[in-house]
Amino acid sequence: MYIDHIGELLAQHVPCDKEEIKALIVKSDNKEHGDFAFPCFPLAKKLRKAPAAIAAELAEKIELPDCFSKCENVGPYLNFFVDQAHFNGYVIGEISEKKDRYGSSGIGVGKACLLEHTSINPNASPHIGRARNAIVGDFVGRLLKFEGYDVKVHYFVNDIGKQISMLVLGAGEREEVKFDDLLNLYVDINNRVKEDPELEKQVFDLLYQLENGDEAVRKRFRQIVDVCIKGQTAIFNELGIFYDCFDYESQFLFDNSLEDIIRQLLDKGLVFEDDLGRYVVNLEKYGLSPLVITRADKTSLYPLRDIAYTIWKCSHNTDKNIIILGQDQELYFKQIAAIVTELGHRPPEVVHYSFVMLVDGKMSTRQGTVVLLEDFMREAVNKADEGIVERGDQSDPERAKRIAYGAVKYSMEKTSNERNVIFDWDKALSFDGDTGPYILYSYVRINSILKKCGADSADLTGAVDYSLLNREAESDLITQLYAFPDVVQKAVREFSPHVITHYIFDLAKKFSAFYRECQVMNAEDVQLKNARIRLILSVRQVLENAFGIIGMETVEHM
């Protein structure tokens, strides 16, 4: 709203429209430069005057409304100072009015969003690299819900294909297959198949039987896959990550959609049969390498089924259609998107993230150097419970879980999507500094103060003199609260959770500074105390809103 005002003010005096001006306004990074600044360089050519002269002239002409206290020119900049009392009242008023909607633009109200994420191969317990998909995906879902979208989260279950076939073969005649056995089973059969061509043939035979509708084989596949999906989703559910729909890849095998797609591509002359008899899509006009969609025996490959699935998702006609994929799938997804476009659909928006690496190198299933998500979670819970005991409390596994899972997610969410996360056990389990526990701790402190002040039950409808909040720590905190809606917008543009985690950390730090310098309970007088109570209520509200977006649960004590 302050930027709006400045835009209007300046539009009366310079040859630009309001929107152009607003785009140029920057938030000052230095108190001496006020709160907002308008750089006059771009006007220099138009007005044929030196930027500094323009700034000086504008400073003379402008009549400031009440919400600004001062406007001065410093060199080529025109600096605006907001009126602190007005600003305090405005920000705290906005938060107390909008509550859990503060920060939301509401742009998604009445709109639907289909979001696909996780979609891990059902062959083993997820490692932390795969988990990044779920964590980023869950963040995107929560963010869009916060923006008002009706979000449905889909999980594509890859219940067919060579890998699953190997798993089924590896399980043999075993009646009961346990989730925890799958990883070993998978690694073992993988090695055996590599060395034994005969075994590999059996893998493909199984697949052939499945694709040709052998009921018993189909049941067995489904049984094994479900054990795996159950195990995987249980882990993600623990972390507060949930799914609305599980879409089984095999459904596209039996509904003729694969044949339809091949026929359409043939009609368009986009697909050719290579010398081995495989169907290959030519994507030269997109500058992409060709994509093989069937084996020589014409059984489908994953890309073909994925095209069918993607088109199926498009048929839901949602306002937004989003998929979360690893950076390694970038070229692949471009190919899929090109084909889907050719077939007359608008492909999903894609959000890519990079990998999780270990400090001493890459993760490798074969070398046993993967870090499983469940191990990471368990270690974090132990560590959090130790912390609880150290602080003189009884061991409390439930509370430890909330703290630990927040820490696990936060550690994965604070890196921007396009960068690799470098995983280091010690750092990942550290609860000091820029971590989930630190920000939770701020929240706990606020609640502790409010409880001691009896603020939660107090009548907070009376008038408050916000001009009393005039210490630096107070105005810094309020400025940070004011920034939240913009931060949410940035997160929506980038779909990267680090935007929110960095904001929360800054907010927590500013609260700590306030906590140190400004007493609430023992404030100098009751007016000041009331104003500060409103302030920390606002901080708590914004923390809760932000926690909701990154999927962090709160605790009452630590």
Next chain:
RNA sequence: GCACCUGUAGCUCAGUGGAUAGAGCAGUGCCCUCCGGAGGCAUGUGCGUAGGUUCGACUCCUAUCAGGUGCACCA
């Protein structure tokens, strides 16, 4: 070889083309008579390299070096 992503402090990372590039960790020295110390204070010669665009470049463009990833019957 081609394509995409990433090079910012010892380490891990922020930084919508605008004023003096910021955090956390580790190190060093301090602070528990203070609404909870999972805290705070002090301490720093850094934008891979070279050009270019611009009034202005960590940010945009080109080249180059380094790392990651992908590129025909895995999914």
